[in-house]
Amino acid sequence: MGCLVHNQDLRRHNSFGFAACAENFVRVETLEQLQDAVAQAQHNGWPVLVLGGGSNLVLREQIPGLVIQMAIGGRRAEPVGDDEVRVTLGAGEIWHQSLDWMLDQGYYGLENLALIPGTVGAAPMQNIGAYGVELEQGFDSLQALDTHTGELRIFSREDCCFGYRDSCFKSMEPGRYIIIDVTFRLSLQPRPQLRYQALVDALQARGIAEPQPRDVFQVVCDIRRAKLPDPAEIGNAGSFFKNPLVSAVHYRELLQQFPRLVAYPAGEGYKLAAGWLIEQCGWKGHVRGAVGVYERQALVLVNLGAGTAPELMLLAGEIVQSVAARFGVQLEMEPRLYPA
Incomplete structure (x- = not known):
């Protein structure tokens, strides 16, 4: 099953850089190693945490049971007619690097999701999304190991029951399925998706009148680098809170009170910009010991060096309370706290 390590330091394995210690740790590069690791965990009664890039986690200091680092790789493509292709990527592949590779091959449709940290296997769990595109739009299927039965299942x-930053793997049966590989159905024809106004504005500012997918990819990278801290320099998990969804009635009530409210239509309701709500409550740039709110983007909470998960969660809780008190809106965190 790979080399089992006891008391593994996980600071390099979570993007917040929190000091966390795994009771047991193993890196798996094949399906067989994964199956062996799961079997050993079940034999010993260990809880299991599967780690990709650790970019959507808030880790406490002690992680019981077994931590499995997913490192199953692989890339393959299969034509579908004249205009489409199915691309299958191993769950351990790095998302951004894989997206860059797909563009080099002429496989289009997900370029708006550039520079999102993490691995391919974690992407459908969160139904990652950015700049007008969500992963489900290019999703075809995935293969996962059912830890209850030991069988492989195609989803x-x-x-997958995709929702806003959600899927069945995250909210319905968390921990039951371990994603092995993900297949996307992408276009061979370049059709940039430009529904997000900030992206359109950035392209126009660069004088790009007829953007190609690679242009979109690069501009998204530039925007994200300008707004979000590099986890290698400042510990963070990107957006810490989801943009809350409210009814049309609630939105109109808020708009009367707050004419500059930033919101976007979403189905029959509206999606509020969580970063704007947090900033209006005065949290942007706030520092509390070794944790804080990023000075350029209020949606991002950061570890400034020696912060801990309890310190960060205390700060997050105060932010949630202040937004609820002022706007009557409940924020939900995106990252997973583990152990809960």
């Missing part, structure tokens, strides 16, 4: 898009 269609419908099976």
Whole structure:
């Protein structure tokens, strides 16, 4: 099953850089190693945490049981007619690097998701999204190991129950399925998706009148680098809170009170900009010991060096309370706290 390590330091394995210690740790590069690791965990009664890039986690100091670092790689493509291709990526592949590779091959449709940290296997769990595109739009299927039965299962898009930053793997049966590989159905024709106004404005500012997918990819990278800290320099998990969804009635009530409210239509309701709400409550740039709110983007909480998960969660809780008190809106965190 790979080399089992006891008391593994996980600081390099979570993007917040929190000091966390795994009771047991193993890196798996094949399906067989994964199956062996799961079997050993079940034999010993260990809880299991599967780590990709650790970019959507808030880790406490002690992690019981077994931590499995997913490192199953692989890339393959299969034509579908004249205009489409199915691309299958191993769950351990790095998301941004894989997206860059797909563009080099002429496989289009997900370029708006550039520079999102983490691995391919973690992407459908969160249904990652940015700049007008969500992963489910290019999703075909995935293969996962059912830890309850030991069987392999193929999930269609419908099976995954994708939602806003959500899927069945995250909210319905967390921990039961371990994603092995993900297949995307992408276009061979360049059709940039430009529904997000900030992206359109950035392209126009660069004088790009007829953007190609690679242009979109690069501009998204530039925007993200300008707004978000590099986890290698400042510990963070990107956006810490989801943009809250409210009814049309609630939105109109808020708009009367706060004419500059930043919101976007979402189905029958509206999606509020969580970063704007947090900033209006005075949290942007706030520092509390070794944790804080990023000075350029209020949606991002940061570890400034020696912070801990309890310190960060205390700060997050105060932010949630202040937004609820002022706007009557409940924020939800995006990263997973582990152990809960």
